[in-house]
Amino acid sequence: MRRRTVLAVGSLVAGVALTVVGLRPGSTGAAGTAAAVAAAVVLVVAVSYAVDRGLADGDHWQPAAQESGHRVPVPQAEEPEEEGTADDDGDRGLLRGLSWRWILWGSDRRGGESGGSDRSGGEPWGSGAVEENADDAGESTDGPTVRTHVTNRWTGVAGVGLALAVAGVVARTPGLVLAGAVGVAFAGYVGVSEPPGVVDPETGDPVVTVERSVDAASLDPGEAVTVTVTVRNTTDRVLSDVRVVDGVPPALSVTTGSPRHGAVLGPADETEFSYTVTARRGEHDWDPAEVVLAGPSGAVERELRVDVATTLRCRPPALDTDRLPLRGAGTQYAGQVETDEGGAGIEFHSTREYRPGDPLSRIDWYRRAETGEFATLAFREERAAKVMLLVDSRRAAYRAPTPDGTHAVQRSVDAAGRTFTALLDTGDRVGIAALGRAVDDCWLPPGAGDDHRAAGRELLTSHPALSPVLPARDFYAAFRDDRRETLERRLIAHVHQRLSPTAQVLFFTPCCDDYPVTVARRLDAYGHPVTVVSPDPTAADTPARRAARAARDDRIGDLRRAGVRVLDWGADEPFDVALARAEERWSG
Amino acid sequence: MSDGTGDHAADNVPTDPHAADRVTDDTTEVPAFDSRPTRTSTVIAVGLAATAALVVPTAAARLVALAGAAFVAVGAVFGSRQAASAGTVAIVAGVTLAGFGPSAPGRFVASTLFALLAWDAAQYGITMGEQLGRDAATARSELVHAAVSATVGTVGAAVATGTYLLVDAADSGLALVALLAGAVLLVSVMR
Numbered sequence: 034m035r036r037r038t039v040l041a042v043g044s045l046v047a048g049v050a051l052t053v054v055g056l057r058p059g060s061t062g063a064a065g066t067a068a069a070v071a072a073a074v075v076l077v078v079a080v081s082y083a084v085d086r087g088l089a090d091g092d093h094w095q096p097a098a099q100e101s102g103h104r105v106p107v108p109q110a111e112e113p114e115e116e117g118t119a120d121d122d123g124d125r126g127l128l129r130g131l132s133w134r135w136i137l138w139g140s141d142r143r144g145g146e147s148g149g150s151d152r153s154g155g156e157p158w159g160s161g162a163v164e165e166n167a168d169d170a171g172e173s174t175d176g177p178t179v180r181t182h183v184t185n186r187w188t189g190v191a192g193v194g195l196a197l198a199v200a201g202v203v204a205r206t207p208g209l210v211l212a213g214a215v216g217v218a219f220a221g222y223v224g225v226s227e228p229p230g231v232v233d234p235e236t237g238d239p240v241v242t243v244e245r246s247v248d249a250a251s252l253d254p255g256e257a258v259t260v261t262v263t264v265r266n267t268t269d270r271v272l273s274d275v276r277v278v279d280g281v282p283p284a285l286s287v288t289t290g291s292p293r294h295g296a297v298l299g300p301a302d303e304t305e306f307s308y309t310v311t312a313r314r315g316e317h318d319w320d321p322a323e324v325v326l327a328g329p330s331g332a333v334e335r336e337l338r339v340d341v342a343t344t345l346r347c348r349p350p351a352l353d354t355d356r357l358p359l360r361g362a363g364t365q366y367a368g369q370v371e372t373d374e375g376g377a378g379i380e381f382h383s384t385r386e387y388r389p390g391d392p393l394s395r396i397d398w399y400r401r402a403e404t405g406e407f408a409t410l411a412f413r414e415e416r417a418a419k420v421m422l423l424v425d426s427r428r429a430a431y432r433a434p435t436p437d438g439t440h441a442v443q444r445s446v447d448a449a450g451r452t453f454t455a456l457l458d459t460g461d462r463v464g465i466a467a468l469g470r471a472v473d474d475c476w477l478p479p480g481a482g483d484d485h486r487a488a489g490r491e492l493l494t495s496h497p498a499l500s501p502v503l504p505a506r507d508f509y510a511a512f513r514d515d516r517r518e519t520l521e522r523r524l525i526a527h528v529h530q531r532l533s534p535t536a537q538v539l540f541f542t543p544c545c546d547d548y549p550v551t552v553a554r555r556l557d558a559y560g561h562p563v564t565v566v567s568p569d570p571t572a573a574d575t576p577a578r579r580a581a582r583a584a585r586d587d588r589i590g591d592l593r594r595a596g597v598r599v600l601d602w603g604a605d606e607p608f609d610v611a612l613a614r615a616e617e618r619w620s621g
Numbered sequence: 622m623s624d625g626t627g628d629h630a631a632d633n634v635p636t637d638p639h640a641a642d643r644v645t646d647d648t649t650e651v652p653a654f655d656s657r658p659t660r661t662s663t664v665i666a667v668g669l670a671a672t673a674a675l676v677v678p679t680a681a682a683r684l685v686a687l688a689g690a691a692f693v694a695v696g697a698v699f700g701s702r703q704a705a706s707a708g709t710v711a712i713v714a715g716v717t718l719a720g721f722g723p724s725a726p727g728r729f730v731a732s733t734l735f736a737l738l739a740w741d742a743a744q745y746g747i748t749m750g751e752q753l754g755r756d757a758a759t760a761r762s763e764l765v766h767a768a769v770s771a772t773v774g775t776v777g778a779a780v781a782t783g784t785y786l787l788v789d790a791a792d793s794g795l796a797l798v799a800l801l802a803g804a805v806l807l808v809s810v811m812r
Binding site for chain 2: 196197208211213275297
């Protein structure tokens, strides 16, 4: 910073010197003009630092990005600790030590950056957001929180005016003094213009109300939903500058339109805007709409959060049932898993001696005709499976090929949802569990029936353990490494204990770390046939990401060598296609 | 794989097995938030800055002011408050330079007024771009803002010029002193 300060001061001095050279009476023609232009450019550069960095370092409020949904890490060799925290501009405040403010105003008008005083009087020189209670009477009520942003966008205009006036006096040019008066007029305007009131002084209600309507409150993933927001001025004054940024749920992304709007609202006026979001699986609550009111001068912006409860529910889709990678172990119920036991079925299994009571349709009449003996045909029995859909929803599973892409947990839950309904349709008994934050909370034992179906869809739609938004921190992050390993091992044993002994496991995991491999192998070893469905979240655009992809391939190879069936589900591949491909591999 | 719609009832098996797949694997292109300065204010700022520079009386000073106008334009288009502010200062510096030669007072006043309005519009466009973006409907707010600022500036300029013409004390310098004193007073009150 010091180096840049020296640079700025140096260029300032050089600019002044060049100006003197360029404008001295003797110099005329090209040389003089060139010097003047060079001087102007150098001065502009110098002043630009002084004006914007040192002087008018206002509080420029910027709302968080609403459009693109939340971001998740892309798998790479060294997993990032945090993603998406754009580092602040750490290089501000050049010339701060010089205090141009002091030169122009005689004292530091910033009034301390702690900003503890009440700025509702509208001191345009302060900086930094000031949070204050909306209730101007000073009582602490639970009214809406108002943040005041002092933009400092007019800082220096009085200085410009005074400088012009002084130059006019020195040069004895009335026009310059009059020009200075324009600058001073603007400064006076900014000084007297009041910051807009954001709450009704009597009732404490916000002066604007926001209504939000969603054209379908419940729908399937991928459908477009139009959100219409109405902003109404409840006062009898004109609100000259109303800016609204709607709080789009983090997991949704805006596809058309903009969730932001600027308006001028007359008394009791209202304005409407709409945008479209693409629904994703889950239960999505809208954040409060952020409303910024600014006076006509724009020197002070007041930010208000208006909470409007809106929820969009989006259930995971269903799936065609034919191709499901169930393994050969069943329950006593009839179903679609082909077992090695003979009985009633379709495919021929064996013949055995006739026993009284065997159905007539299964008697082998050809043999009776040939040899005169009764025999009974046995067919391969098809039984219902008991299946546990285990979804890896640990923090490490929230990975996507691009930071704003569909992440592996989302894909896992979608696939689990389809599998769930498809298996129920074929009479299998299915349960759902999340391997992650709260395995006991999110545990639906295998069952059947309409109630069970509804419960399962509800759990997949809105259970917080399967949230489409990346959890704030890893469940085990607080523990030491060895303790963590113990707990993770214990979790596997716990899952095994809760699983019914005959249940097979469909384990949905991106396999981005070693833990899912351990889970799958152990559960397999405990006697639950495990099939891993692994949505691939890896990318190959950087060496670190290619390394992560290779590591994942290795893990999948390990699983396959250990006898666990793995469905490697590519990022661009429909689930059905991946299933069909896997089916071929497994039957072949 | 664009925004496919799940064309099946939630609990039924879909007739088209691939219909459901469009859902999970959709990679809908999400338009990124465009935080560039909003168009209306940018146009206003560039236009006013150019006018301000062209109104500057003498040729050498006009060059300086044009350089400033270019900076304002760059700031307004690319969203740099720094450049916009610096450009405004440069235009005003051009006006000051011109003030050391003889000219009608009106041109100084007009140039300064336009320069400050351009500065205001550029900053407003940048702010609106940061907060609401180019895709939001902001034109009406921008026009109202520009109109209010223009009114304030014009009234200020008219009052000052009117006073000057009314007092008509070119040789005594009384009007200048009165204006200057008034200006200082105003600023001190404002603080």
